[in-house]
Amino acid sequence: MTYQTQTFDFDDAKAAAFANRFVGTLNEAALAIMTSLGHRAGLFDALASNPGLGSEGLADRAGVTERYLREWLGVMVTAGVVEYDPRDGTYTLPPEHGAVLTRAASPENMAVTTQFIGVAASVENEMLDRFRNGGGLCYHHFDRFHEVMAEDSAQLVVANLTRAILPIMPGLIDRLEVGIDVADFGCGAGRAMMALARAYPNSRFHGYDLCEDAFASTLEEARADGLGNLRLEARDLSSGEPLGPFDLICAFDAVHDQADPKGFLRIVKPSLRPDGVFLMQDIGGSRDLEKNIANPFAPLLYMISSMHCTPISIGQGGPGLGAMWGVETAQEYLVETGFASVALHRLPHDPLNAYMVARP
Ligand SMILES: C[S@@+](CC[C@H](N)C(=O)[O-])C[C@H]1O[C@@H](n2cnc3c(N)ncnc32)[C@H](O)[C@@H]1O
Structure with missing residues (x-):
């Protein structure tokens, strides 16, 4: 019995691009699960109604614990969903992002679907x-x-x-x-x-x-x-x-x-x-x-x-x-x-x- 072997050229650039794309995959997956949590906790709605608040004020308005909220905001800011002003430590959800993440945006609220x-x-x-x-x-x-x-x-x-x-x-x-x-x-x-x-x-x-x-x-x-x-x-x-x-x-x-x-x-x-x-x-x-x-x-x-x-x-x-x-x-x-x-x-x-x- 003879076996045919197939050889592939290994494309280094293709491998590097794929590894990079997978960093994106990990980050987008992290964002999806935190978007689901944020939706359920009403965090996007609180952000949309209270632009320019710090984490203490926001936690108060959203009725959640500040420590967890601050960590969640870390995901949202570094993922480019929420804007952060380090001068006064305030957070803002741009209205263009609120248009797909808040209850007011329903039936266009994509945060709902992240729950799947x-x-x-x-x-x-x-x-x-x-x-x-x-x-x-x-x-x-x-x-x-x-x-x-x-x-x-x-x-x-x-x-x-x-x-x-x-x-x-x-x-x-x-x-x-x-x-x-x-x-x-x-x-x-x-x-x-x-x-x-x-x-x-x-x-x-x-x-x-x-x-x-x-x-x-x-x-x-x-x-x-x-x-x-x-x-x-x-x-x-x-x-x-x-x-x-x-x-x-x-x-x-x-x-x-x-x-x-x-x-x-x-x-x-x-x-x-x-x-x-x-x-x-x-x-x-x-x-x-x-x-x-x-x-x-x-x-x-x-x-x-x-x-x-x-x-x-x-x-x-x-x-x-x-x-x-x-x-x-x-x-x-x-x-x-x-x-x-x-x-x-x-x-x-x-x-x-x-x-x-x-x-x-
Ligand atoms: C994907 S869900 C869709 C539910 C709903 N139509 C909607 O759009 O939100 C499929 C539904 O089919 C129901 N289902 C599955 N097998 C069924 C069966 N043998 N008899 C009746 N309903 C069934 C499930 O309980 C579930 O609620």
Whole structure:
């Protein structure tokens, strides 16, 4: 038997550039985790409302301990996020940076999304084991998954429903005003249905999700508000049983995580009225790795897929399609599960996802 050996020229400049780039990687990763912490502690909001304060004053306004805040500010100043004046020891968040890091900036607040780094890190030990031994994960393995997902969707989906997402289905807003039946399959916190229930009191809204704890606080809020046209229900949508009938079914980022994604889609058509419509939002990547290289979000999306979407599906006995199953596969699945027409939309407010409108 002969073996072929391949020799590579070692490019010193390429190696040095790569090592340098990795210094940047370490620093950006450090910034991401501290941005998540700063968001949760309200530090960017405190900085934005109190420009030019010292760490003592800022700690007071933010309600945090000065020593930890000063260390956190060290990250933010050296990373170029916050400006520091050493003459009087004061800190300022430039308004251009506040425009992507504060609650006032929502739905453009990118600090919200940095929380997924911590969510993924919370299962690193489990994933090390799964990489070696196989197997999947369940929702309870993650720290704060449903909470972070809900906060992210509040920006990406809920805030854009009536102004950007629903208008891709002509005439739908008018029908919502008159009164129709709407469902959200895999509704998570159920915030999309709650927002629509408030906006369209003549229509009825139903959210279904495997995890009751994901929507418990929304249900409480809806009850306290006396919102009579919203129902949120725990249900395993891989049971194969149709629901409804509904005029509109939505699935926001819920199909690829499933134990049986095709089984999930198979119950959609029989749950719709004949003139009903299915709106499916899913990650807008391609199933072909090489086509994702130019996507600026691809490493983040593959990371979330590796640490959450793929193991969650495998943990339910599923195929582990992963978030990057691709719009090509998604459209094929919709046709295979009985939809006569499938239209793919890319919306300017959401560079991560594709929106598919499928009709029976
Ligand atoms: C990525 S999250 C999206 C949640 C929500 N649609 C949103 O956009 O915020 C996927 C959701 O699907 C739900 N899910 C997963 N498997 C399910 C199943 N078999 N039946 C019902 N829901 C399921 C999860 O509990 C989770 O809330």
